[in-house]
């Protein structure tokens with residue numbers, strides 16, 4: 133192998149998502165312009181045709197996610213990017229992707245809501261929507277970067293998880309992250325792991341598109357390869373044919389849950405800082421995590437034993453690992469740019485002796501280190 | 513002498529062996545007639561089953577792909593054309609067919625419909641037009657004629673209707689035809705023509721929903737409704753020779769519009785070629 137020269141770039145979070153997706157092997161992008169995510173569509177429109185990939189600007193976000201799912205079933209690694217209003221429009225078809233176990237990536241560059249809300253301002257108020265956005269029972273995967281470098285690596289990870297588990301994966305970033313420029317080194321080929329979906333190795337006539345396997349993940353053939361399977365959003369049997377048989381219904385829904393629940397350790401990932409001797413912890417994700425690290429350092433200068441926990445996977449949160457981290461913690465602050473969403477999950481997961489506090493901001497501004505520091509002092 | 517397969521043998525060759533029949537359709541529903549015409553058109557063209565994708569939305573009509581032995585995608589209500597757009601762009605070598613209802617394509621899916629026409633993407637859309645929402649039990653559709661009864665128009669429909677043929681032509685489709693479930697040979701030919709056409713092809717297939725539309729509007733059973741199509745259809749060639757006032761209670765059938773325009777995937781392919789050429793020159 134020849135040594136490649138390291139490529140250092142000054143990138144916006146949105147651009148880093150584009151390069152991350154290309155690194156992961158994205159072949160298809162469909163989207164509809166919306167602030168603050170548009171640079172992702174623009175980057176894809178520039179880069180994909182140059183590389184023989186496919187780009188289409190659809191007529192709306194419903195069509196965008198539909199085209200993405202179509203392309204994914206035709207064998208592509210496919211993605212879309214949007215923000216609040218578009219994410220809401222996509223929900224029905226995201227549910228279709230869960231049900232049909234179609235791998236795809238949806239980036240939501242969060243802005244303030246509800247409704248048109250704050251197109252150019254930051255929020256993390258789609259945290260719960262990323263988990264429960266579409267109707268019905270299902271298990272969602274959502275990941276959240278906090279820097280340009282992580283926008284790159286988490287987009288790669290989102291593709292890997294979606295291919296590995298045949299499920300849509302949501303990347304939650306935000307307006308500030310999307311537009312902020314940072315220096316980053318582009319990982320070289322081979323540096324980050326890139327996962328492709330498992331393909332069937334059985335004769336065409338044995339293939340079952342939704343086969344119950346020991347791992348609960350079914351190998352996936354593409355359209356046009358001779359397998360000729362049926363895909364339906366109706367609750368279906370292992371061959372994809374609609375069913376109304378109670379056992380088959382339950383088996384299908386359990387499959388959607390178990391193929392993710394069984395692999396929580398593989399899916400979840402945390403960064404912790406100064407947690408070794410901490411009594412107080414700050415939990416935050418995305419842009420807020422940056423302020424949290426800063427606040428923790430400031431608090432440490434004041435001899436406050438505080439640490440920080442940043443989950444990279446928001447859904448599923450990884451409750452067993454998180455509970456372990458919280459065992460020595462007396463007080464935990466959940467800092468979010470919303471009226472309190474992730475905090476509900478932390479309350480559910482935290483050990484009984486850990487008191488949970490919510491720190492919120494929802495005025496379209498970033499969370500500052502001082503705000504977090506003040507809260508740390510307040511709860512002491 | 514080679515054995516000439518029976519019509520039913522041809523049909524069975526394209527039906528899914530694993531899928532248990534009977535189907536979900538009412539006895540006498542036109543959906544099955546359209547399915548037969550589609551199968552024969554595919555058979556005539558000698559298409560490889562592996563290269564055919566059939567994509568539908570939600571509705572009685574949209575249940576069709578489930579029974580067909582192709583690559584089939586039964587999607588969400590109104591979105592079949594958007595899903596199909598993704599499949600076609602990803603695999604341009606595949607024949608992409610969309611089966612949709614009049615509610616599916618023109619109400620909830622109207623936006624995707626006009627944009628699929630506008631892009632002139634190489635998809636053949638067969639719109640089974642029964643002038644009603646069959647699956648949900650007989651509510652009025654954007655195609656329900658004025659005055660007719662539907663469960664949500666119990667006093668008679670007071671809305672205006674879409675003429676899907678005009679809509680498709682206006683939006684840029686390159687092949688626009690109308691057939692009926694009475695004129696099965698013609699319907700098969702129109703679908704064949706649509707499949708041959710490189711570009712967006714729409715076949716508006718008038719069909720009967722005797723269970724709801726027929727019953728509520730006293731148009732009789734399946735046979736009576738299909739006879740109505742026979743009586744009121746006017747081939748486009750004949751219509752050209754007849755004064756307009758004589759066409760009042762008729763509807764036009766046949767290949768109504770055909771043009772040659774560049775197709776979406778082709779244009780995209782040229783772009784990719786152009787960009788790679790540029791890159792080589794540098």
Ligand SMILES: Cc1ncc(C[n+]2csc(CCOP(=O)(O)OP(=O)(O)O)c2C)c(N)n1
Pocket residue numbers: 570571572573574589612613614615616617640642644645646647648653721
């Ligand atoms: C988002 C959404 N809204 C409403 C429905 C309910 N629904 C199912 S089929 C249908 C209408 C079908 O009518 P049409 O497309 O004309 O097909 P037909 O049943 O007549 O063949 C409706 C409203 C749905 N499935 N999804």
Ligand code: SF4
Pocket residue numbers: 536537538540541542543572573642646647720721722723724
């Ligand atoms: S309800 Fe109407 S459209 Fe649906 S299967 Fe019965 S006859 Fe056909």
